[in-house]
Amino acid sequence: MVTPRYPPVSSGGGEQSTKLLSTQLLTQERIDSVTVFAFDGTETTVQNDVTVQRLGRVSPFVTELQNLSVARKLRGRLAEFDVIHAYNMELHPVVGYLSTREGVPSVGTLNSYQFFPSSVTNTSADGLEWLYERIGLPTTGHLMRLSMMQMDAFIALSEAIRNIYTNNGFDADRIEHIPNMIDPDFSVPEGGVAEGIQLLYVGSLTENKGVRYLIEAVSLLSDQYRLRIVGDGDRMDDLRALAERCGVADRTTFSGQIPYEQVGQAYADADVFVHPGIWPEPLNRTMFEAMQAGLPVVCTDIGGPPEVIQDKELLCTPGDPEALAAAIKRVEKNSADIGERNKKQVFDNYAPSVVAPQIVDLYEQLLA
Structure with a gap:
């Protein structure tokens, strides 16, 4: 190698x-x-x-x-x-x-x-x-x-x-x-009990990752939705300012980059994982981790990531906050079933x- x-x-x-x-x-x-x-x-x-x-x-x-x-x-x-x-x-x-x-x-x-x-x-x-x-x-x-x-x-x-x-x-x-x-040694501990619906993004904070559209989508959702962003990058300050302008700074947590061994806890504490990319990403390892954790995954319909998603109603147009918010809301009805299907899929196929x-x-x- x-x-x-x-x-x-x-x-x-x-x-x-x-x-x-x-x-x-x-x-x-x-x-x-x-x-x-x-x-x-x-x-x-x-x-x-x-x-x-x-x-x-x-x-x-x-x-x-x-x-x-x-x-x-x-x-x-x-x-x-x-x-x-x-x-x-x-x-x-x-x-x-x-x-x-x-x-x-x-x-x-x-x-x-x-x-x-x-x-x-x-x-x-x-x-x-x-x-x-x-x-x-x-x-x-x-x-x-x-x-x-x-x-x-x-x-x-x-x-x-x-x-x-x-x-x-x-x-x-x-x-x-x-x-x-998938990483067979990747472990997810017991999740904490939190109010509302916890959205999670894990990855770098660069323009092509589309995190700005996720923040704008949160502003279109009710106050029960909260967002945690794990990762770092050159758009960190811009995204913090955007959260302030959109009125969701109190519902958005920027955790920065954390050690790989601690990422499992972030998945455990989340209810929905969101991949808002706006470029044809080859394939996203964090999506696999989220699915191993039994989370529903909302994903933009571009590049390799949507090839992994079975629930096509959770795919949405890249760069469209309204479409992203609508896909996130679709998870509410049967999130447990979606998460279990995701978990089975990654262990069966990856x-x-x-x-x-x-x-x-x-x-x-x-x-x-």
């Missing part, structure tokens, strides 16, 4: 997914060993029988320089392995290049749109990102994509991300749809025992 960061170093759900995949692969009889190369430190450790070699820190500021630096550190290390799996998109180009050069089959998980312009995902770039899109992406960024395309296969976490990559030059025959898996064998099957196809 090759990844920019590996827990306990983490910047989001991608690192947790990398760790989960690494450890769950070792439960498969067909896997003898798993080694992770990460670039967030200098030590070598063994975590849950996974060997983690941290080959120095590499600045992520310029992706092209990051890949060049990693190429020097990885060169000559890959030939001893049967398969290379790149996770978290930043280093996919160097893995594509080196795996081809050293004759080792490679797989890359597609969990973001790292090497595409923002227009592909209906978002907009500003500042340095805007400058890079106009100068870097058509030049060195093009070379990054070509290097990445040297990989033998890709794993798309959802049909939505598979379609976007296919529509932007990637070979559909080399992209396999295999979703994230458990490691279901997902990990699909990934090993792909490895074996490449080796054959």
Whole structure:
């Protein structure tokens, strides 16, 4: 496995997914060993029988320089392995290049749109990102994509991300749809007793997450609805100000970022989980956690997340506070039934025992 960061170093759900995949692969009889190369430190450790070699820190500021630096550190290390799996998109180009050069089959998980312009995902770039899109992406960024395309296969976490990559030059025959898996060790304690209906959002506070529309939706709901926002990001101050303007500051709690081990309590205390994203997110790990906790999930109908939702009346138009509020109100009638169906669905379809064998099957196809 090759990844920019590996827990306990983490910047989001991608690192947790990398760790989960690494450890769950070792439960498969067909896997003898798993080694992770990460670039967030200098030590070598063994975590849950996974060997983690941290080959120095590499600045992520310029992706092209990051890949060049990693190429020097990885060169000559890959030939001893049967398969290379790149996770978290930043280093996919160097893995594509080196795996081809050293004759080792490679797989890359597609969990973001790292090497595409923002227009592909209906978002907009500003500042340095805007400058890079106009100068870097058509030049060195093009070379990054070509290097990445040297990989033998890709794993798309959802049909939505598979379609976007296919529509932007990637070979559909080399992209396999295999979703994230749930964390079997994720535990949810007993919930507290609170007044009213507790809504929960967990994730980063960036523009494309659509949290502003969730706050506006709460202003359209009765006073019995309260919102807890767990996470941090560059829109935190703006969202606090919005809650004040909408008159729901007294019903909105900003908890900031909390340790992964404490997130379970947030789900336990909630009645409804809301995913208000306005961009085609590949797939959302927090939705899996909410469903494991037996919560109803209200979700915008864009990207990978709606592919997981069985109750289609809980899907709504992105960027529409009124539609979001209406979907939230639909939960009241049978929230317990919805939560139980969600819990059964994730354990039936996204458990490691279901997902990990699909990934090993792909490895074996490449080796054959």
